[in-house]
Amino acid sequence: MYTLTTFRWVPQFAAGHVRDLRVRWALEEAGMPYQLRLIGPEEQPTPAYRQQQPFGQVPVLQDGSLAVFESGAILLHLGEKSEALLPPDADGRMLATMWMFAALNSVEPYFANLAEQDAFEKDAAWATERRPKLEEMALKRLADLEAHLANRDYLAGRFTVADILMTTVLRLLDESRLAERFPAVRDYKARCTARPAFRKALADQLALYTPAEAAA
Amino acid sequence: MYTLTTFRWVPQFAAGHVRDLRVRWALEEAGMPYQLRLIGPEEQPTPAYRQQQPFGQVPVLQDGSLAVFESGAILLHLGEKSEALLPPDADGRMLATMWMFAALNSVEPYFANLAEQDAFEKDAAWATERRPKLEEMALKRLADLEAHLANRDYLAGRFTVADILMTTVLRLLDESRLAERFPAVRDYKARCTARPAFRKALADQLALYTPAEAAA
Numbered sequence: 001m002y003t004l005t006t007f008r009w010v011p012q013f014a015a016g017h018v019r020d021l022r023v024r025w026a027l028e029e030a031g032m033p034y035q036l037r038l039i040g041p042e043e044q045p046t047p048a049y050r051q052q053q054p055f056g057q058v059p060v061l062q063d064g065s066l067a068v069f070e071s072g073a074i075l076l077h078l079g080e081k082s083e084a085l086l087p088p089d090a091d092g093r094m095l096a097t098m099w100m101f102a103a104l105n106s107v108e109p110y111f112a113n114l115a116e117q118d119a120f121e122k123d124a125a126w127a128t129e130r131r132p133k134l135e136e137m138a139l140k141r142l143a144d145l146e147a148h149l150a151n152r153d154y155l156a157g158r159f160t161v162a163d164i165l166m167t168t169v170l171r172l173l174d175e176s177r178l179a180e181r182f183p184a185v186r187d188y189k190a191r192c193t194a195r196p197a198f199r200k201a202l203a204d205q206l207a208l209y210t211p212a213e214a215a216a
Numbered sequence: 217m218y219t220l221t222t223f224r225w226v227p228q229f230a231a232g233h234v235r236d237l238r239v240r241w242a243l244e245e246a247g248m249p250y251q252l253r254l255i256g257p258e259e260q261p262t263p264a265y266r267q268q269q270p271f272g273q274v275p276v277l278q279d280g281s282l283a284v285f286e287s288g289a290i291l292l293h294l295g296e297k298s299e300a301l302l303p304p305d306a307d308g309r310m311l312a313t314m315w316m317f318a319a320l321n322s323v324e325p326y327f328a329n330l331a332e333q334d335a336f337e338k339d340a341a342w343a344t345e346r347r348p349k350l351e352e353m354a355l356k357r358l359a360d361l362e363a364h365l366a367n368r369d370y371l372a373g374r375f376t377v378a379d380i381l382m383t384t385v386l387r388l389l390d391e392s393r394l395a396e397r398f399p400a401v402r403d404y405k406a407r408c409t410a411r412p413a414f415r416k417a418l419a420d421q422l423a424l425y426t427p428a429e430a431a432a
Contacts, residue, residue: 050360050363054360054363055318056360057322066307066310068314071321072317073314073316076313077310091282094282094284094293097292097293098284098285098286098289101286101289101320102270102285102286102289104288104317104320105286105287105320105321105324106271106273106286108321108325109325109328113325113329124346125345126340126343126346129341129342130340130346141271144271145270147266147270148266148270
């Protein structure tokens with residue numbers, strides 16, 4: 001049984017976007033049961049937790065005596081255990097691995113910069129002046145993705161953990177709606193988020209962070 | 217023989233910082249010979265190149281019929297071929313893999329945001345107002361690294377490709393000199409950049425981008 005460490009509580013704007021979603025989704029796709037370990041600000045700075053997660057973040061996936069941190073590394077680890085997450089042939093795995101790194105290093109930083117400014121710094125005097133460049137950078141990546149996805153259902157041909165990462169990265173643009181300008185990207189995101197494993201993972205995360213009175 | 221694709225020419229400020237440096241370094245550590253394929257702006261947008269590198273960037277590493285893109289994926293691929301780059305045991309490889317993703321997804325975006333603003337947007341009206349927050353984010357990551365490196369020579373204990381990534385990420389702070397405030401991080405960076413394979417890789421990249429008249 002895997003143990004997934006995540007936050008006990010997050011502010012409402014973060015509900016549905018905590019990175020354990022990526023791991024929950026992968027575990028659901030693979031049909032792997034897991035339990036939660038919930039932490040808060042009191043655990044994050046402790047040496048014991050830093051030994052598992054040097055930056056004090058979540059998620060961490062405990063697999064026996066091995067504690068894996070970084071959502072990308074966790075998904076690669078799970079991918080080695082289930083063909084539902086990564087193809088069995090070396091070339092197919094490598095292709096998916098390239099797209100995992102692409103999602104996290106060539107795409108996410110640009111989308112995150114735009115999303116974070118819109119969410120947290122919209123009213124800063126400099127935000128208006130800076131935004132066109134942020135949007136331009138995000139649109140450039142979206143155009144590259146559009147070309148790649150024009151004749152593919154998933155990044156590496158078949159569904160892999162790379163699609164889990166890219167979908168959560170695309171969700172950073174939910175507010176700006178930039179992805180909706182690109183039909184193949186829009187359809188790809190819809191295809192990924194329609195998967196039962198994603199719906200279940202998202203519902204489970206939202207249920208954790210929805211106050212009991214609101215859920216009643 | 218591997219073939220490494222990189223740019224034929226870059227502006228002087230980029231010399232020594234093109235991402236093929238990561239791959240050159242890994243190939244030197246492993247004693248793997250390689251040849252260069254040099255491209256320019258005329259190749260980057262072509263469908264043939266996009267099939268190898270969907271974002272039109274460098275590096276790409278050709279290994280037989282397999283073309284690997286994303287420096288992280290390339291280093292993981294090479295790590296599977298040489299114990300000089302990744303330890304042979306599964307847990308050791310996983311630990312290094314976590315640090316590879318950490319370097320690229322939990323550290324690089326923060327350092328890059330600061331470095332890019334200092335390099336390209338220093339004179340923007342908003343840059344002064346925004347900078348303290350960028351510096352704060354970078355310092356936070358450096359403090360986390362400092363704690364981890366206090367009693368370790370390398371991120372995963374022994375030298376791995378994760379150190380190649382983290383060192384090139386730390387070099388983004390060369391201008392701001394933020395890393396020099398953290399003794400363990402400073403010593404770690406010095407330890408990594410003193411390795412003969414790094415010196416050779418850097419010298420080779422600089423030689424490519426140094427105009428012949430300046431080198432004469």
